[in-house]
Amino acid sequence: MAEAKKNQKPRTKRQQEILSQELISEVENKFSEAVQEAVALRESVFENENRYNIDDLAEYFTNTSNELKNRILPLEKRRYVIYLRKSTDDEAKQVRSIDDQRNECLDLANRLNINPSKVTVLEESASAKKAGNRAVFEEMIKGFQTGKYHGLLAWSPDRLSRNMKEAGEIIDLIDLEIIQDLQFKTYQFENTPNGKMMLGILFATSKQYSDKLAVDVKRGTDGNIKDGKYNGVVKKGYYVDNATNLFVPDKYNWGLLRIAVDMRLRDGKSNTEIAEFLNEAKLAVRRTEEDDYKLVKVTKQMLGNVFEDSFYCGLYQYGNNIVNLIDLYNFIPLITTDEYIALNAQVSTDFGRSTKIKTNRNKRLDYGLLRNKVICDFCDVPMQFQNTQLKRGKNAGKWSISYYCRNKDCLRHDKEKQHNQDIRLDKSIRAKYVLSAIEWELRHATKKSKKAYNLYIHSLETKLATERAITSRKLHEAKQELKLNQQRLAKFSDMHVEDREAYERYHKGKIEHHEQLIDIAEKNILDNSNRLTELKTALPSEEEFYELTNLHLLDMLQTDNIMKLEAICNELVTNLRAGDDSVSVIKLNPPYNMLVDLAEISTGRGDRIRTCDLTVPNRPRYQTAPLPVTDHP
Numbered sequence: 001m002a003e004a005k006k007n008q009k010p011r012t013k014r015q016q017e018i019l020s021q022e023l024i025s026e027v028e029n030k031f032s033e034a035v036q037e038a039v040a041l042r043e044s045v046f047e048n049e050n051r052y053n054i055d056d057l058a059e060y061f062t063n064t065s066n067e068l069k070n071r072i073l074p075l076e077k078r079r080y081v082i083y084l085r086k087s088t089d090d091e092a093k094q095v096r097s098i099d100d101q102r103n104e105c106l107d108l109a110n111r112l113n114i115n116p117s118k119v120t121v122l123e124e125s126a127s128a129k130k131a132g133n134r135a136v137f138e139e140m141i142k143g144f145q146t147g148k149y150h151g152l153l154a155w156s157p158d159r160l161s162r163n164m165k166e167a168g169e170i171i172d173l174i175d176l177e178i179i180q181d182l183q184f185k186t187y188q189f190e191n192t193p194n195g196k197m198m199l200g201i202l203f204a205t206s207k208q209y210s211d212k213l214a215v216d217v218k219r220g221t222d223g224n225i226k227d228g229k230y231n232g233v234v235k236k237g238y239y240v241d242n243a244t245n246l247f248v249p250d251k252y253n254w255g256l257l258r259i260a261v262d263m264r265l266r267d268g269k270s271n272t273e274i275a276e277f278l279n280e281a282k283l284a285v286r287r288t289e290e291d292d293y294k295l296v297k298v299t300k301q302m303l304g305n306v307f308e309d310s311f312y313c314g315l316y317q318y319g320n321n322i323v324n325l326i327d328l329y330n331f332i333p334l335i336t337t338d339e340y341i342a343l344n345a346q347v348s349t350d351f352g353r354s355t356k357i358k359t360n361r362n363k364r365l366d367y368g369l370l371r372n373k374v375i376c377d378f379c380d381v382p383m384q385f386q387n388t389q390l391k392r393g394k395n396a397g398k399w400s401i402s403y404y405c406r407n408k409d410c411l412r413h414d415k416e417k418q419h420n421q422d423i424r425l426d427k428s429i430r431a432k433y434v435l436s437a438i439e440w441e442l443r444h445a446t447k448k449s450k451k452a453y454n455l456y457i458h459s460l461e462t463k464l465a466t467e468r469a470i471t472s473r474k475l476h477e478a479k480q481e482l483k484l485n486q487q488r489l490a491k492f493s494d495m496h497v498e499d500r501e502a503y504e505r506y507h508k509g510k511i512e513h514h515e516q517l518i519d520i521a522e523k524n525i526l527d528n529s530n531r532l533t534e535l536k537t538a539l540p541s542e543e544e545f546y547e548l549t550n551l552h553l554l555d556m557l558q559t560d561n562i563m564k565l566e567a568i569c570n571e572l573v574t575n576l577r578a579g580d581d582s583v584s585v586i587k588l589n590p591p592y593n594m595l596v597d598l599a600e601i602s603t604g605r606g607d608r609i610r611t612c613d614l615t616v617p618n619r620p621r622y623q624t625a626p627l628p629v630t631d632h633p
């Protein structure tokens with residue numbers, strides 16, 4: 001042990017080089033044209049429609065992660081629960097009746113702009129003095145843990161918990177940000193260590209009980225972590241606004257990263273070449289607008305980490321939390337979601353055909369196709385998605401998608417049993433059989449159902465209403481930001497004139513900072529106003545809706561892009577059962593399931609003979625999935 005210790009190199013603290021003002025001006029002049037071009041190109045990329053939105057990506061991360069991911073939602077998307085509890089006789093004097101509690105909590109929800117359709121009211125009659133005595137409370141906690149609820153309203157803290165175990169459960173859920181909002185009629189809860197401690201004391205006044213909570217809350221977060229704000233990790237290309245703790249693009253350095261993205265996606269440059277460029281252009285970071293710039297020594301690994309960080313398209317991940325920053329505030333992403341996917345999915349989507357970008361990473365964004373939706377008809381276990389390269393035959397070298405049954409107890413793996421039943425089964429099924437079955441199902445989705453149309457319109461309306469509420473809030477916030485920063489800019493400009501020395505000493509950089517925030521606010525006002533106009537689009541007519549399945553079918557037949565195919569399949573298919581080179585049952589998502597003409601299709605396990613002939617046999621598109629997103633000019 002001692003020997004090993006002696007051989008260790010002494011840890012030298014990495015001294016980061018502070019960039020001088022002269023050097024900053026020099027490189028900014030040298031590269032200003034390239035940065036401007038890259039920012040202009042970014043504008044046009046963002047104007048084009050994105051195939052994937054951030055929620056698709058968030059869903060992907062949630063579905064493919066081994067750990068449970070907690071999605072942090074903006075107010076407009078949260079579902080709230082109001083928890084009411086009756087008083088026992090001895091406390092009845094001070095406490096409102098259950099009807100009063102309900103009315104006042106609903107009133108509170110209304111004042112907080114919570115959508116009434118997203119509020120559930122739970123009413124407990126049992127006493128809370130002993131733990132485990134409250135079935136409704138347990139149900140509510142489970143609701144939070146499974147993502148059914150995100151926010152909690154109660155009349156006062158003592159309605160919520162009267163014993164240590166339950167108080168601990170609530171505080172834990174707040175720490176984990178599984179309870180994303182907590183509001184009381186009688187008390188304003190603040191999500192800070194002090195706020196949590198106060199809450200603990202209010203939950204009950206027993207001494208040992210609040211002592212325990214005092215220790216517990218210390219383990220918690222510093223309250224800063226909430227709502228997509230800076231939590232201690234600096235992101236290259238951005239700095240943190242001291243006043244709001246929100247991320248702001250750091251003009252020049254942000255522009256450099258944008259050039260880096262173009263070099264990789266459009267010019268096919270290697271990470272080493274890009275790192276060289278960024279070092280030459282002196283990529284630097286600062287924590288807030290008040291800090292000095294520190295030089296970054298860019299390596300290809302570091303660049304790889306930047307490209308892999310979904311923060312840059314607006315999906316912020318920390319701990320087990322996952323936040324859509326675009327919903328939360330007027331965050332300016334560096335790249336589109338499609339660009340993020342292109343940066344990370346290149347290899348898995350074109351199955352190694354592209355040689356322009358070399359990577360030896362194992363961690364790749366693997367969208368897959370119908371992941372976990374193909375169920376083995378012989379053993380009821382979801383089959384594993386896999387791509388394999390064909391070794392023999394005329395298609396040798398090409399890639400084939402298939403689904404493999406991992407269940408070793410399945411009939412697919414038991415050759416002897418198969419022999420006895422006089423059948424031969426493959427352990428896997430090729431994707432082409434699965435896809436042609438979906439096509440076949442869609443061809444029979446010809447029934448006209450008013451109910452299906454209504455369901456579709458309702459879900460569309462709900463989605464649009466949420467979008468409108470988010471955009472209106474962001475527009476309002478941008479207008480406030482504009483006003484605030486104009487005031488601050490005026491203040492610092494005056495100071496600059498009146499007492500230049502004091503300004504240089506204490507507030508250097510503030511003028512540029514507020515000028516930039518004004519630019520950003522103006523752009524956000526414009527963008528959000530335009531978005532609101534877009535969201536006023538007319539909803540599809542009934543006839544257009546019936547046409548929709550045809551359009552999906554056409555899309556499926558025409559696309560040669562595995563990611564697009566996956567998006568269509570996700571929209572349409574709940575799951576399906578795969579037999580031997582055939583599909584026995586397909587469950588479509590509502591409302592599409594209501595359109596299937598049952599008279600023409602008999603579904604059921606006895607119907608396994610149905611083989612769903614390939615529309616175009618051995619169509620190569622199911623064997624090779626060509627390049628996504630980027631076309632090289």
Ligand SMILES: [Zn+2]
Nearest residue numbers: 376379405410
């Ligand atoms: Zn099986």
